[in-house]
Amino acid sequence: MNRALYVAIIALALVSITIAQESSDSTASHKRRETVAWAPVDFPLFIPKRDWTKPRMMVSSLRAGGLSVNLEHTNMKETSRRYGAKLGQSGDASEFIQWLCFVGGREEQRWALWLTSGEIDGDVVSDFSIKRIGPDAKVDSRCKSLLTNLEEPTTSPSQLRLGMSASDLTLALGEPTAKRGDFLYYAHHHDLKLHNEPDPFTLMNTITLEVKDGVVIAIKVWKSTQS
Numbered sequence: 001m002n003r004a005l006y007v008a009i010i011a012l013a014l015v016s017i018t019i020a021q022e023s024s025d026s027t028a029s030h031k032r033r034e035t036v037a038w039a040p041v042d043f044p045l046f047i048p049k050r051d052w053t054k055p056r057m058m059v060s061s062l063r064a065g066g067l068s069v070n071l072e073h074t075n076m077k078e079t080s081r082r083y084g085a086k087l088g089q090s091g092d093a094s095e096f097i098q099w100l101c102f103v104g105g106r107e108e109q110r111w112a113l114w115l116t117s118g119e120i121d122g123d124v125v126s127d128f129s130i131k132r133i134g135p136d137a138k139v140d141s142r143c144k145s146l147l148t149n150l151e152e153p154t155t156s157p158s159q160l161r162l163g164m165s166a167s168d169l170t171l172a173l174g175e176p177t178a179k180r181g182d183f184l185y186y187a188h189h190h191d192l193k194l195h196n197e198p199d200p201f202t203l204m205n206t207i208t209l210e211v212k213d214g215v216v217i218a219i220k221v222w223k224s225t226q227s
Contacts, residue, residue: 034133038088038101038140040114041129043208043220046185048178054188057205058173059160059221062128064113064153065104065146071223074125076100076117085144094119101143104153107135111153111162112143121224131210131218132162155221160207166214173207184209194225201227 062069067083076098080087089098096119105111113130117123130153133139152161158172169184176184186207191200203225210218 034137036103036112036133036137036139036143038086038142039090040097040099040101040116041112041131041218043129043210043218044180044183046178046180046183046187046206046208048185048187050177052187052189052204053175053177054173054186054205057188057190057203057223058158058186058207059155059205060157060223062130062153062155062221064111064130065102067102067113067146069115069125069128071126071128071221072121072124072225074115076115076123076125079115079125083144083146086142088142098123101140102146103133103139103143104146109152109163110135110137112137112139113146113153120226126224127220127222129218129220130162155219160209160216160219162216162219164216166211166216169209169211169216182210182212184211192225197227199227201225 060071067079068074076087079085080100083102085100085102087098087100089096091097098117100115102113102115103110104113110133111130112133113128115125115128117126152163154161160169160172164172173186177187178185187204188206189202189204191202194201203223205223206221208220209216
């Protein structure tokens with residue numbers, strides 16, 4: 001074989017091997033494991049033109065992996081001590097938040113849960129966020145593991161859960177107050193009397209859900225009573 005042709009063939013083979021390796025590395029990078037952070041997962045902020053469209057309070061509690069959460073009642077520090085979960089804190093004054101992170105479920109039904117309270121809430125839980133995570137997701141070690149039963153976390157009084165269909169969601173909550181991409185937003189408020197106060201308080205309850213391929217994959221619920 002002509003020496004020049006032989007050298008060209010070898011060079012072409014080396015280039016092909018390099019391209020194949022780079023392609024393999026690129027594919028591997030796209031298949032990196034999902035990571036679950038300790039800090040609360042982000043949801044979009046909604047400021048809809050129709051502020052409060054739902055006629056009644058929708059969700060005030062959650063049961064997940066042996067943990068029961070009642071918004072505006074469950075104490076963050078007591079829950080931290082009871083479950084051995086590390087309490088996170090961030091920000092100052094009106095931007096202050098504290099949170100707890102949990103993980104539960106197994107295989108295709110794994111989920112991560114964050115309980116949160118802000119400066120106005122004292123030490124009681126004002127909102128929770130829960131999302132579906134992959135079976136091989138890498139979870140921050142500060143997220144405390146809960147019971148690995150197969151029962152999906154469920155809210156009440158409206159029965160919401162990860163994995164429910166978009167049609168079942170509509171049956172449970174009706175039409176959303178607002179939409180943005182894969183996210184649906186529902187909002188309610190009403191006035192109520194508390195502690196014989198002369199002026200009424202306002203109870204506010206909002207829900208943000210992420211729906212992909214017709215299935216709920218993340219839920220955030222907030223409830224607050226303010227004067």
